[in-house]
Amino acid sequence: MPSAALPVALTIAGSDSGGGAGIQADLKTFHRFGVFGTSAITAVTVQDTRGVRAVHPIPLEVVTGQIEVVIDDLAPAACKTGMLATRDLVEGVADALRRHPIAAYVLDPVMVATSGDKLLDDDAVAAVRAHLLPLAAVVTPNTDEAEILTGLAVRDEAGLRAAARALVEAGAGAALVKGGHLEGPEAVDLLWDGRRERVWRHPRLDTDDTHGTGCTLSAAIAAGLARGRDLETAVDHAIEFVAAALARAPGLGKGHGPLDHFAPLPPGAALD
Numbered sequence: 001m002p003s004a005a006l007p008v009a010l011t012i013a014g015s016d017s018g019g020g021a022g023i024q025a026d027l028k029t030f031h032r033f034g035v036f037g038t039s040a041i042t043a044v045t046v047q048d049t050r051g052v053r054a055v056h057p058i059p060l061e062v063v064t065g066q067i068e069v070v071i072d073d074l075a076p077a078a079c080k081t082g083m084l085a086t087r088d089l090v091e092g093v094a095d096a097l098r099r100h101p102i103a104a105y106v107l108d109p110v111m112v113a114t115s116g117d118k119l120l121d122d123d124a125v126a127a128v129r130a131h132l133l134p135l136a137a138v139v140t141p142n143t144d145e146a147e148i149l150t151g152l153a154v155r156d157e158a159g160l161r162a163a164a165r166a167l168v169e170a171g172a173g174a175a176l177v178k179g180g181h182l183e184g185p186e187a188v189d190l191l192w193d194g195r196r197e198r199v200w201r202h203p204r205l206d207t208d209d210t211h212g213t214g215c216t217l218s219a220a221i222a223a224g225l226a227r228g229r230d231l232e233t234a235v236d237h238a239i240e241f242v243a244a245a246l247a248r249a250p251g252l253g254k255g256h257g258p259l260d261h262f263a264p265l266p267p268g269a270a271l272d
Contacts, residue, residue, distance in 0.1 A: 006034075007036065007078075008036045008076040008077060008226065009036070009037055009076050009077065009080070009222050009223055010039065010040065010070055010074075010076040011023055011027065011079070011080050011219060012042060012079060012080070012093055013026060013041070013081065013082030013084075013110070014043035014044070014082065014110075014119070015044045016047050016212070017045060018048040018049055018253065020212040020253075020257070020258030021212035021215045021258075022045070022082060022083060022215055023041055023082075025215040025219065026080065026215055026216075026218075028216075029261060030223050030226075032241075032261055033220060033269065034223075034270075035223040035226050035227060038074055039066070040063055040066035042058055042063050042082075042083060042085060043056060043058055044056045044058070045083075048253060048254075049211055049252065050254055050256075055119070057089060060092040063089060064093070064096045067093070067096045067097070076226070077104060077225070077226040077228075078102065078104035078106070078225040079097075079104070079105055079106070079222060080108060080218050080219055080221075081093060081106075081108060082110045082215055082218065084110070084120065085119065085121065085124070086121050086124055087124040087127045090128055091127050093132070094131035094135060098135065103137065104225035105137050106138055106139075106218045106221050106222045107128075107136035107138070107139040107172070107218075108139075108214055108218035109132075109141050109145045110145075110214065110215075125148055133149075133170050134170075136171075136172045136173060137173040137225070138172065138175065138176055138191075138193075138221065138231060139172040139176070140217060141163075141167070141178065142178045143155075143177070144181065146159075146164075146167070146177050147163070149170075150167060154177065156182065157179070160179050160182075160190040163175070163177050164177045164197075165192055168193070173194075174191060175192050176189060176190070176191045177190050178214070180213070186203060187202045187203075187204050188201055193231065196232075198232060198235075200236070205243075205246050207249060209249035209251060209252075209256060209258065210256055211256040211258050212259055213242060213246065216259055217238050217239065217242045218238075220241050221234045221235055236266075237266050237268065241263060241265060241266060244264055245260045245263040246259055247263075248260035248262075
């Protein structure tokens, strides 16, 4: 593929030393979808499949510097944010994205790791609502994150629907509320863009190997947008890819293992 035809995406997120989530999962996902991945690292974690041992935020000027040079030189067509850790980082990243806007911005409001460890300071939640939601083409919370961001109970499909609408009313271009944490035989995900609703249903997999699921999903959406897909198509391809990656999880580690980022792409998502 000629370099001029190779789309570029940017991930602004934390580093996972275990390789299953964060920057590492994002870059693997970008590559799988045929997108050149760039990064701005917001924090370094001491992390494996069993949990997060320590978090070391990167100085704000280093984070924003990474964003600015990547945008200036490589002009990413899409970006995503993941772990931002502190209020200062949330506000600084939002400021950088306002000064260097990327229309296809996917907000993954990472607050808690699969292991249950906190990844976002309490005082940063309001900053995510105030500064990042209005910039996002789509926000991709799980049920716990949706409850924190909206103040609504998200315990069933009606809760997914209400939270998605509240997030769009709060400024997001669209909201994909992920129902993987809900009880029942199906995993349900709901997308609302202010005009149209779409719901995806998959049989629930009995697996503990879910580390990096949200990172991979949001990165896959960003990759699809970078490749020029419309939002619904990008979300569809991302959900199908994550389902395949979960089903093929390699069983690594002693805790919540990673997905299989070598999983096949769904029809229509392969390189043009």
